[in-house]
Amino acid sequence: MSDDSYIFEGDTPSEPARDNNPPQSVSELAFALKRTLEDRFGHVRLRGEISKVNHHASGHVYLTLKDDKAAIDGVVWKGSVRGLGVRPEAGLEVIVTGKITSYPARSSYQIVIESMEAAGAGALLAQLERLKAKLHGEGLFDPAKKKPIPAFPATIGVITSPTGAVIRDILHRIAERWPCRVIVWPVVVQGDAAAGQVANAIRGFDALPESKTGGSGPIPRPDLLIVARGGGSVEDLWCFNDEALARTVAAERIPIISAVGHETDTTLIDFVSDRRAPTPTGAAEIATPVLSDLRFAVSDLDRRLDRAGARLLDDRRTRLRAVARGLPARPEELVAMAQQRLDHASSRLASGLHRNTALHERRLATVGGRFSKGLLDRAVERRGDRLSAVGARLAPPLLSRLNRAEDRLSGLARALNSLNPKTPKPGFARIDDAEGRMITSAAALAPGQTVSLVFPDGARGARIDGGANLTIAGSNPAPTPKPMPKPKPAPLDQGDLF
Template sequence: MSDDSYIFEGETPPEPPRDNNPPLSISDLSFALKRTLEDRFGHVRLRGEISKVNRHASGHIYLTLKDDKAALDGVVWKGSVRGLGVQPETGLEVIVTGKITSYPARSSYQMVIESMEAAGAGALLAQLERLKARLRDEGLFEPSRKVAIPSFPAVIGVITSPTGAVIRDILHRISDRWPCRVLVWPVVVQGDAAAAQVSAAIRGFDAIDGTGPIPRPDLLIVARGGGSVEDLWSFNDEGLARTVAAASIPIISAVGHETDTTLIDFVSDRRAPTPTGAAEMATPVLAELRFGLTDLDQRLNRAGARLLSDRRTRLMAVARGLPARPEDLLALARQRLDHASSRLGSALHRNTGLHERRLVAIEGRFGRGLLDRAIERRGDRLAATSARLSPPMRRRLDRAEDRLAGLARALNSLNPKTPKPGFARIDDAEGRMITSAAALSAGQSVSLVFPDGARGARIDGGGDQPVETAPAPRPAPARPAPPKPPRPKAAPTDQGDLF
């Protein structure tokens, strides 16, 4: 061991040698690389094919750009999604613009995409074909869901640019053919905002109920002049196509020239080759209608004249078979009527005599003796039926009759309005019966009603003194009723038959 390793008491230890490369933390290095990438590649433009598209619930889109040798992760933030020229789809070749940055948590770099456009017309058409296939599978192109165009529209809605030649051509063509009311909804027909404005115009027309000052259109025309695929690409928007398919008003699409085809041509109710052709499809020709009505009126008059001429000819042919004078036609019928009326009187006399003889013949069979015999037979049957009643039943009826008579006598004896011997009924001056002493007052005039008459009386004031009354005589016992003689039995008779 060398002497330098020894440190004596009171000496200061030597300082360690200084390092010119101090260590960095992982975070410092990661964010330094992030700043370097963003400074060096703050604006890049790349071309590649999209793969692994992931639309996150937050609204961000994560994807991968690749070519035949390398791949690069990319992200489209939520605020930039709506501004993209095309929507990301797997297999689509695009040109993207943005910046290169890193993701420190994974030590990887990625591209923040700010704009995206298809790499050429071929890529746009490929994307359009895939979208068409998806909408076709959903049934949006089916002819059964399309609405018929009205033949005589009163109000037509036009969705187009208000400054182009398209609107002037449409208005001029409509005014020449079928003058009607036209409502124009101005929109832009090219660019990123075109699809949204056209969709809003269709929904706005569809929301009109016709009760306000603005009438509801009978049909709509979506029109735009010709242009390149990129110029017409707004009318290939999926949202616009679904809005056209969901509209309740019939829609005619007139986008581009005859050779141009957009997605709304397949979902609209009719497709016009040009905006002018759309105006012709939407309206009839007023002059042709007037000419047609005039022709129909002339044909109707000619047909009526031919019908009258035919009926006149047939009537003249039938008239040839008639006699010269109408009296000759009725002469034979009059003669037959005269002969029949001359025989009517004698026929009535003969008919009356015949019915009289038949009545006399029938009258002999119906006499009074026939009815008397029938009554006698019914009486005999009634007597026989009475005789067959048993004696106990007759005795029971007799007892019930006696009991009923006794009850009637008792009821009659209890009737206060019928005085009994030794009793009198007291009535007031109005003839009302007095039933209580409290109802009488001193000096009141009353009437005493006896069985043989009535006498007047006046009440004195001695109502508080008791009055001795003689005991009422006991009624004599009622004598038993003599027994009734028995009823003679009717001899049974044999009942005959009326017929």
């Protein structure tokens, strides 16, 4: 070892030792690890049990995947939540696909989940049981909330795929049993988008306006809805176990029949719908009566009504005869005396009416004799004399007032005539323009304008020359002021000679 390797007390090195590995910042190391993880584990598939699920208000879902020995945090971004095959719930075993990344702020790694599916049928059924227990606890399965199925629907809405045997079976069964209007809302019945489309169709039918007057618009509101799909595996029918779809079915105002799968298949909407059908064809049979059976039933009721009426008449006739046998005499004899009294009374009625009319006629003649033409004339004369006397008293004052009013009116008419500019007075003339309008001011006249001078005895034409001041013949013009005499100049002062 050389002497340069020792540093004695009191000595200081001349320069720091050189280092070929410069230090990194924490951020540089964290983001370098992040890039390494994303490059190495950009696509992974994990199987595990979900725990600690947090549906954040932002729409992201944070969870933890674990098995019996390890755990990893996971995140599902908002845009990927709707595309998940199952809803993340604690205790559900799933298979997820995504990429491994890190969260530098906490120096932890996590998986960004892009897709999720149940690990098996057992996991799906376990999730279904938990959801059923939740909705049952909220009362969505309560039989008291089930709406009755209408006995004679006029319009039926069917929500199913427009292709396939299901819709054909339903339409054929309805046509042969109860011909009515059927409205089909086409949807997909399998896959991630199926639950949303079925829920939108149910809400769309429910939003149609109800007919208040019995008429129907372009799209009538159905009296009944059928949600139908053919059979399939648990995974194929899983869209009908969606919680949002189940809540939409439970809140629907129109009665709903669920017909999803075969008789052994059970989905969540079977519990919240108003009636479950084993098959789509069974749903059509539940929704409609048989028209031929109804016609036969009506005919049978009509025949029974006729027979019942006949039996009722026979029973009343028999009872009447039995009662008649208990009378002291025959019914005809009991009625004969009353009938005879009625005949006598009716025969006297005509003569009584004639006597009553004659009596009133005599009374009218007696009263009418008191009135005569002379009596009426004297009454009219008395009224005329009274009217003449009243007129004689009122005539002089009225005539006097009328004369005074007439004199006053004549005076006002004369004054009005004297002030009327349309009527020229002697010594005056009215000036009119070429259109016959009266000129009322000098400002309305222009040099060279043609006017008419209207006199009491006629009119003459004239032309304006434009002069402002004219001397009228016979008038006395204002005297012209005389010029003041000029003062005489003072004589020159020549001085004194002496």
